[in-house]
Amino acid sequence: MRGTLFAISMTLAAVAVADDRRLIDADWRFHHGDAPGAEAVDFDDTSWREVDLPHDAGIAKEPAADAPSGGAGGYHDSGVVWYRRTLRLEASKTRPHPPGAVLRLEFDGAYQDTQVWLNGEPLGKHVYGYTPFDFDITDRFRFNKPNVVAVRVDNSAQPNCRWYSGTGLYRHVWLRVGSQVAVAPGSLWTHTERLDADAATLKVAFDVQNVAGEPVDVVARVALHDPDGGVVAETEQPLVASADGPNNVAVTLDAASPRPWSIETPTLYDLRVELFSVNPYGERRLIDEQSQRCGLRTLETDLSRGLLLNGEPVKLFGGNVHHDHGPLGAASFDDAERRRVRLLKAAGFNAIRTSHNPPAEAFLDACDELGMLVLDEAFDGWRKHKTPHDYGSHFDADWRDDLAAFVRRDRRHPSVFAWSIGNEMFERGDPETPSLAKEMAALVRSLNPTRPVMLGVNGLGERPYSDLDPLFEAVDIAGYNYEPPTMAADHARKPSRLMIATESYPAAAVESWRVVTKHPRVLGDFVWSAIDYLGEGGLGRPFLPGETPKKPWEADQFPYRGAVCGDLDLLGHRKPVSHHRNIVWERGETLSMAVVDPAAPAWGLTPWSMEPAASHWNWNVEPGAPVRVQITSRWPRVRCELNGRLIGEAATGPANDFAAELQVPYEPGDLVTIGLDAEGVEQETVRLRTAGPADRLTMVADRKTTDADKQRLVFLDIEIVDEEGKLQPSDDRVVHIAVDGPAVLQGVGSADLTSGEAYSGDSFTTSAGRVQAVVRSQGKPGDVQVTASADGLESAVVKLTFGRPSPAAPR
Template sequence: MKFICTIILLAVSAFSLAQSPRETKNFDFDWKFFLGDSSEAKNPNFDDSNWQEVQLPHDWSVKQQVSKENAGQGWMAGAMGYFPGGIGWYRKSFTVPKSHENKKVVIQFDGVYHQSNVYLNGKHLGFHPYGYTTFEYDLTPYLNYGGENTIAVRVDHSDSPSSRWYSGSGIYRHVWLKVTDPIHIATWGTYITTPEISEKEAQVNIATTIENSSKSLVEVLVENRIVDKEGKQIALEKSKLQVGKSKQETLQQSLNLKEPQLWSIEEPYLYTMETKVKVNGKTVDEYKTTFGVREIRFRPDKGFFLNGKNIKMKGMNLHLDAGSLGTAVPDKSYLRRLQILKEYGVNAIRLSHNPPTSEFLDMCDRLGFVVIGEAFDKWKGGYYAKYFDEWWQQDIEAMVLRDRNHPSIVLWSIGNETDEQFDTSGKGTERAIKLRDYVHDLDPSRLVTAALRPDQERRYNVNGFAQSLDVVGYNYQEPWLEDEKREFPDRIIYVSEAFSYYRGRKDQFRAFDPINPWFDVANNDFVFGQFLWPGIDYLGESKAWPSFGRVNGLFDVSMVEKPAAAFHRSVWNDVPMVRIAVADQSLDMDTGKPHWSWPFLAGHWSFPQYEGRVIQVHTTTNCDSVELVLNDKSLGFRNTSDYSNNTITWHVPYEKGRIVAKGYKAGREVASYELKTAGNPAQILLSPDRTQISADGQDLSHIAIRLVDENGVVVPNADQEITVEVVGNGRLLGLDNGDLRDPFTGHSIQTYFGKALLTLQSGRSKGTIRVRVSSEGLSDEVLTLEAQ
């Protein structure tokens, strides 16, 4: 292993060019769905007229009722969040024009959970067990050109729960129909690296794989040109290549990029690479790709460097569901989540514990996140054990080949808390080496990691498992990090999962010491980052019925920032800030699993039950000092350095009104935060993030719903049911309130601390959409949006 490693990468993500010979058609609309099984549903003449009409992405489980009857066995009881699995069928009829008879037609599924069998016109195309990787089938030999075709997909999730978290069920990601010339760039057929970068120049190496599905040898001309943000061509390279019939060949080319703009967290600059393939002067294929240029180094003594700058990864572990949307999450929902995390101060994401959508990584590229891409949770010791031996190689290929060109990806993870880390026979370590080496074969430009579960005996060191990794991730093992470093000084170390509030001890890793684990990262140069578990609440892995999710995130599923999130905002964000939270043991809320939780904290100032009593108020800040003011009376100044965790504890006689915290740096007020006592609910307040959306059937508006008093203050302690009606060319996609004990099917939901979130999706025609929200005792509130 090389303990000081420099990686320099140009990264790309492919899109078809306008007017390109290559057609990439979104295939998400006009599907039929049936929850149940039928041996005849694969046949083209099967009668599906009574099936439900759906559009993709689609997750059938989240639309069903939660029930204790859906519990798993033992510790897996709440893994699926008490949602059902089952078997489902999808069917779609479509036509392909006769003009495509000499083309190659492929269907690509970005993700189906899981154990899918796909049929075209009754012909079985293939089986794909893993629910998180992209796969495709060649439709060309079985199409009725000019006539009707039927694609049928059987999805088998009858083994639910089949994961440690909510996985959803169905075709829950995009589907694409791709039409190319027989001579074309292969799927994931570009790989770009830069072996040298300087301020004056970057050497750009691009490997382009050409596939020849024709019946004769061909000579192709491959043109690659780099275009900057302004659309100016700044480099061009042309080369010829011969490709035999039914063969693939890879062409290596180099371009020089003058005075390159580097991709970074602060300025994620992206170039465009345009690739053309020509035969006898005719363009037969085109790609348009975005890429970023950046230098990565991992050092055992100082951690992570991006473009020569030493950076601490301030990270969150994310599952890829989104509350009431389940796992069928539209792209704009992911974008909203990432934008909120970016503003909060997050700069790194660990994808737990599976590959995401390619669109998710595109967003990380554009927003400036560094990402750990992860292939699996368990290996032979988990729910995927029966398929692992046969399929691990294909699943690794699907992840690495698809995503290896994203500038955001900085590490590959081959597993999480695998049982093999405890195996003293050596077979587990052999398996780790096999996976590591295969990732290196596919992408030599990145290091390989895995996350280790706490182990008092540290068997992962005895059996060589940890030593087999380029970079070692430790889950909840902060008390051992300094020992690990002394014993293995050349080891590259980070915290792959961390509690967000409490720190463990060597004798009790699930202890409740109120010393934030972030300080183990901040105070040790050799620890390059921390990834909180979890960043956002998620479905499944619930503590116990009736909760159907994990609620220990710093954000709830509606992306409301919790009071306990103030600490990490204070240490991850340079913007001066101060927040107020109130200790309140009377809160009616699901606390999740205790070691991942924090003390009861409320984010409001409405406590009639505490009138005249002394209560604890916490101010968390990254300022030098804080002044607390209650109803215009100062309660004094306190220095942040006199307290731990950037949090000052005050004891305040409660009185209704207005409490304000003011943050000071160098004696000057630079931040403030206030809470006001709420009266009775007087109005429904609707706050959309967008009032104009695209009429493409996929765009979203996220509408925050608030119950407020006559002064506009959110009423946190008088929750009541709200009902939503949508009129026009749009639909209610989901309703959330952040309380994962409150089912979210239908058009009504109870507010939670006075709040809820409505996710509206556009239809496919232009027009006005009206959203009406009603609640007993309050006037209806109507919001008008435009789909354009």
């Protein structure tokens, strides 16, 4: 057996005074396929691959039409996978007593049906692929010796999800070394009870766990530090920590001159808790110390004003998001989570629904940091199956533990504004379902009574929507999927009901906007979807003449490996519909223009489809052929010109759903749309100009300097451009990526979800002139050169610098 030793440079004496949570994502050995006996300490894993987590085993190969996951899983790989890793802790010769040390092995998530062993002995199992789980390994860990962790993840029963889930240890794994008397992991959370310009009152709650075997006198010191590091409030709480008891602690902090957390200014404070043991002489000894970020913000709902954040009404301009990261698969890198939130906020969204499962914690961290509200969702379905092997088989046995783990983990985040306990459950119309919903909601409220509970459902076919009233009465907010007219009717029919459009069609931006803005009890709109995603292959695709438009569950859609109904494409680039929505929602833009693909005189669409359109003026049609130009504008009128000639004018603005369409005879050159005010004065211009022949590649990195840490990623957008540097969208070519230096190519891909290429290779074909490469640090400082090349084009080169890593703050 050969493994990589992981040495933590600490003594147990040091552990006794602080909680130490170390990321152990590096240096695992991986095998795709079952490996009987691989849990044994002396198992020979020398032929296994070396991988660093987070790791998605399902994304490496090309999609296959006969993949067991089918279109729901994007035709990607799944199966059984194994991971092994060796850990070592060096202990001091004299173990401190008390409090000793408590060791826990923590998994942020593994998809799915996971079994874990330590030194050949089973630690336990965990089924649900989206909730965290952990094991106490204190009595099984061997200090000063190698310890072998073995993990078997079984994702072979397919299909088990309605979207791409990923396979394996796709989220972080941690080793926590703490004290026998300590703040219980995951128990610390806060609630802002009062917030005004002069002062804020913060409620702090946590549990003190004691596994020392006898009661211990302790004092908890709780301090709130502002963003500049200054202490703005502190208090102390003495208690007798009983053995094996929860030892609930609740304290109040009053902070002067608070800086509120909001969407526009997401200010974060640092909350620190210190535990001191107290001997009979009154002498104190620090035994545990934990810190956590928090935001000072109040959240309320009001029937006349809607959702109130810090006392001010806020409408939710939201989008549904699945958890994959395109070419990275489901692997949850903190950098990828933060990048996605940043892109979605730049596209006008102020809220995200985590459809339909708990997200990675790093995603919520990013929402806290960047100012994005989150509708946090636990489950897609309940007892009744949506796919043959989904969570329904385990629901009755596991839902309480999984729901509790979900709430305990996420309640510390100021970005989370509501809990969703389900989505379109197949039993939503059954008479016994409201009682189940009440039980689930009661569990959520027992752990976090400060946020509303909701669920999102669609209709009941021929049955009236009023048949869902008993179900909606079990929760605080009713989520309506694709039902703007019903929401408007229920606003009058049920005057005590708060509502959210939890899903809306991409093309229904105007209709949804009118319902949301007209009715105060409709809190917001969440479009399906905010960004393209893997799985549910073909959802939102357009169909050529002669093809019958069908949804993915009605017909196989291979080679589509993903859904194309997003406002942003798979790589994070905004589509025309994103600009259209921003204008309708009045989120900062006022004029946009796009051209409908003239490859078909008319496109077949499903409710999730938009006509294929792009913001360029390079089309393969005969000169003079009519091309449809779609314009969205908040100006009363628009004027369209081609190469200086007037094409026409049209009315836009609210009375015309902010939209106009003009037929333009195609001719290369400059296509210009001008926004006109009520007096006909030109106010704004949007221009599309025909690109010349492909000349070279350009490559832009989202950053050129970062830490030398295996968790660090750099995203590089590569484009084919003409001689003037303008994107050439109609001359796609295979781009090859070479990485020289202490980094690797983590993934490469395009926005084309029909491409059969593997995201794990070193080349990919551009789509509309674009491809994206993701480079990952190998943990060593140094310079890295990334080269993008394509036949017949000048190459592009970017130099990156990975500096020495900064210490990571434990979560």
